Amino acid sequence: MTPGEGARDERRAVEKLQALVRIPTVSHRDASLVDTAAFDRLLAELERQFPLLHERLELTRIPTHALLFRWPGRSAERPVVLMAHLDVVPVEGTWQHPPFSGDVVDGSIWGRGTLDDKGCVAGICEAVETLLEDGFVPAQDVWLSFGCDEEVSGDAAPLAVEELVRRGVRPWFVLDEGGAVASEAFPGVAAPVGVVGVTEKGVTSLELRVEGRGGHASTPARMGPTARIARAITRIDRSPMPASTPEPTIELFRRLAPHAPLPLRALMANAGRLGPVLSRALVAAGPEPAAMTRTTFAVTTLSGSPALNVVAATAKAGVNIRIMVGDTVAGVLEHVRKVVADDEVHIDVVExxxxxxxxxxxEAFGLVETTIAELFPDAVPAPYVMMAATDSRFFTRICDRVYRFAPFRMTKAQRESIHSYDEHLGVEAFLDGVRWYRRLIERLPA
Known part of the structure; x- marks a missing residue:
């Protein structure tokens, strides 16, 4: 391949991601709000941009717009599933560049979904497309599972699992979004960290609800619905669950120890023995490190009176909980009831x-790990506990090896842009991600 041909191929790959970003496939919990035409356009665009993938792989449509492809390998003994999702969250905040423009500015592709998760969709598809162009046949069956409602914990991923169960497929490993080649990940650690999620927190949502008489705002009663809800929220906020350090976090810090500032090296290298001390240090270091050590509670929605001069008859608060490895839904519910300590506050489990x-x-983790080391030689590959939720959690039903890694370099600012504003992915970072997926497929063992 000449340098000119290589540059054209790279421009082509970037243009494909741009085309996907420009289609606003926003998912909603209320199905009536979903723009199904946008999802139709996206599926048509995928077929246009990746023709060989659609011609040569077996496709099963999963309701409503999810896709499950099978790429037959030389063996079906240890099939692999590569995952990503087609939907995005709504746009919020003020963006430097239009959120569905896919503009390339300052060496980055800007737009909703570049990081979460159309970058992975395009990266996987481009890797497969170029391997097909080269006549490559993978050593094992490769399945591509692209969900359409991941952002709202929808049914597409469980239905894809059902389809694999029906076919008798038990994957050797599953790889979904999740970790990244993260820079500025830990204070004092200059090296980027190739974090691979080996587990993820459980997601549970509660609705706190207080009902009362309501009435005119000129004669408010003490401890009405809004006051009780406020007190319940404050009690939850002031009563965190105990911190702990699960084994993947201990291993993460053990691997980072040689790259840490001298005062922290001993603590990190001996994280297994000094777990309680490390947990306290992480809690004190800020919200992101603290979330690595314990179950978290985030009050995300509030509702009360429909008018300023009306006392609320019903007040509600939504609480999104990320349950730490080692904790349980039952234990979390018991904790909430205990700290709220108010029978007037009804606690409803939403999910x-x-x-x-x-x-x-x-061996499967080792394959992911060594591919990170090959494509990102400056990064420290390491396991971690993923704080967010992915569709891959449903695949633990049929697979013991579920990993979460998006092969893109991401700064702290980029990670903060996910589900926020100014989401963008570096052009070179995206191209490295394509190469990473391609290399992973090429290295599948016979």
């Missing part, structure tokens, strides 16, 4: 999920 099992660090 509940236990933490995912911890995946082993064996």
């Amino acid at each position: 509940q999920n236990e933490p995912s099992p911890i995946s082993p660090r064996d």
Whole structure:
């Protein structure tokens, strides 16, 4: 391949991601709010941009707009599933560049979904497309599972699992979004960290609800619905669950120890023995490190009176809980009831999920790890507990090895842009991600 041909191929790959970002496939919990035409356009665009993938792989449509592809390998003994999702969250905040423009500015592709998760969709598809162009046949069956409602914990991923169960497929490993090649990840650690999620927190959502008489705002009663809800929120906020240091976090810090400032090296190198001390240090270091050590509670929605001069007859608060490995839904509910300590506050469970099992660090993890080392030689590959939720949690039903890694370099500012504003992915970072997926597929063992 000449340098000119290589540059054209790289421009082509970037243009494909731009095309996907420009289609606003926003998911909503209320299905009536979903723009199904946008999802139709996205599926048509995927077929246009990746023709060989659609011609040569077996496709199963999963309701409503999810896709499950099978790429037959030389063997079906240890199939692999590569995952990503097609939907994005709504746009919020003021953006430097239009959120669905896909503009390339200052060496980055800007837009909702570049990081979460159309970058992975395009990266996987481009890797497969170029391997097909080269006549490559993978050593094992490769399945591509692209969900359409991941952002709202929808049914597409469980239905994809059902389809694999029906076919008798038990994957050797599953790889979804999650970690990244993260810079500025830990104070004092200059090296980027290739964090691979080997488990993820359980997601549980509660609605706190207080009902009362309501009435005119000129004659408010003491401890009405809004006051009781406020007190309940404050009690939850002031009563965190105990901190702990699960095994993947201990291993993460052990691997980072040689790269840490001298005062922290001993603590990190001996994280297994000094777990309680490390937990306290992480809690004190800020919200992101603290979330690595314990179950978290975030009050995300509030509702009360419909008018300023009306006392609320019903007040509600939504609480999003990320349950730490080692904790349980039942234990979290018991904790909430105990700290709220008010029978007038009704606690309704909206959704509940236990933490995912911890995946082993064996040959499959080693393949992911060595591919990170090959493509990102300056990074420290390491396991971690993923704080967010992915569709891959449903695949733990049929697979013991579920890993979460997006092969893109991300700064702290980029990670903060996910579900926020100014989401963007570096052009070179995206191209490295394509190469990473391609290399992973090429290295699947016979």
